[in-house]
Amino acid sequence: MKGLQVTDLHVSVDSKPILRGIDLTVAKGEVHAMMGPNGSGKSTLSLTIMGHPRYRVESGSVVLDGEDLLALPVDERAKRGLFLAFQYPSAIPGVSVANFLRTAINARRARADTKNDMPIPQFRKLLKERMELLEVEDSFLSRSVNDGFSGGEKKRLEMLQMHMFQPTMAVLDETDSGLDIDALKVVAHGIEMLRGPEVGILLITHYERILKFVQPDRVHVLVDGRIVRTGGRELAAELEAKGYDFIRDELYAGKA
């Protein structure tokens, strides 16, 4: 099976259960939106898939292209084609964007005991192409990674990285939060430009508004650590109209 398969995933943070049995399949070529209110476990899901040490997998599995991701360290997951666009990207003072991208690409290409650096002209060509695609200004390259970046600039850099590393499975963790409409369009454009038969995309979001620009194949609703509804694009519109409460009310109606 090509793509991402999450099966009965239970995750806790500091001994507190957050995800309580997630089942999710994102096939190559598909775009899935994962929506949910604050505290539902959206970021936990994305950070667990990437391998953040703070998130403890109690049971279940995460498989990418048939390979058990949970057995792999963070960097190996990246090398297998997984990319996470962060909600809060870290600043790396003293390391320029250009240097970071180049070093990262070479780190990903390296195999045991052998370097396999991308030749500089090839790197430069790729960079130029991707920067044009995402309308990133040249001045970006010499600035330190995310250091003093505005919210919009950080998201733009996440998109540039996503396009430089050419993942086969991209998870975007609330990449659309806190953006003005122009920045939102940049992110949406970045996602649309990545979309293709060889790439699966999981777009995690609180708001429906980015789905005005990105057409998801499936929409999931995450509440209290469980996927409670799955549907097509109309589900997102319904959520936008009624808010998350209606789902909660529905969910807990029988148990009151």
Add this chain to the structure above:
Amino acid sequence: MLLPLDRDDVERLVRSRGEPDWLRESRLRALERYTPETWPTGLEEEWRRFPLTDLPRTLFIREPAGSDPPSEYSSVPVAAAHRGVVFDRWIDAVGDHPDLVRRWLDDGDGIASHAAFRALNGAAFGHGSTFLYVPAGVEVELPLHVHKRWNRSESAIVFRTVVVAERGSSVTFVEELSSEGGSSGRLALPGLEVHLGEGARVRYVRIQRFADDVWDLGSQRYRSGRDSSLASFNVLVGSGRTKMGLASDIEGNGAEVKLYGLVAAAGHQRIDVNSLQKVDGKGSSSDLLYLSALYDFAKAVYYGVIRVEPTSSGTGSYQECRNMLLSDKAGADPIPVLEILTNDVARCGHAATAGALEESELFYVMSRGFDRASAERLLVRGFFQRVINNIPDVQMRARVVDALAPRIGRIADIDAEIAA
């Protein structure tokens, strides 16, 4: 307890080097200053945390045969040589320019509790000593460079480097120090004196890569004249134990002093720095920035004082010491002290930190495909960049990065290539 050095040792050194009387007398005066009272008691703030109990006891003041240490001096550009620039081994400068060297013999004072080691240096300095003189108004455009390598030996490494930049002159000087390891303990006493005349501009880079059998108890002293500009960089990578005493005096209005340091230590290395920034004159400034990356069991203690003199006005000064701990067994203790003896100060402050890398930063970097070690290297390299950025010359920067590579590793440094 004093290390053994007596008059006979000094006389023998003078004879073997064929030195003139004035130099012999200067050495004997230094020997007189080398008294039990000057030896650290261990109670001084500078020495409380740096026990000398295991200090190698042999000074072994013996002139090795041949040209040990092998040193490579870059040559002085012809035009500068014609205008009187001297850049040479001390022994040759004494022969060729005795009156000049004699004028700059007085090494003055520095941090009080380091006096014994300065006196030892003044009495016993030998092979590896350098004299650099830039006459008034001469600008040496290319950096001057010397690499001093000591072969394997028990013999102490005692040398003196004097840099004189006369009024309105300018020079950049890189001094690299390295040694072959394998002895059971070896003392190094590198002495550095830098004199900046009115309006002079000096950039000094020290790259210390001594082997881990070396105890480095070096001193540095900078004297800045009116409107002069100094930037010094100490890149401390080597030695088992280092205790550097660095004193900077401002002796005129409008002088600018920048003291930078990069410490990268691993294993059981112990790298300590003491500084004394004396700030005087009108509108002068003195800023210190030391950054350490500490691996394994390495430790770094920084204890430094800024003294803003009562005769000064409108000066600015700062002390910043930041330590990155790359192991939970590594440790750092940055201790800044300000003594402000006037109300007329434009700015004066300090910042001191010691801490591990942020786990969230490491995770972010690793998620881009870096294994943990590479991610750490990238973050340390970024951390050091604040100092590396200030190194004035591309080739010098490359040398510094090369020297750091065994500790902090290498990351691509290709901004220039991409921009091209």
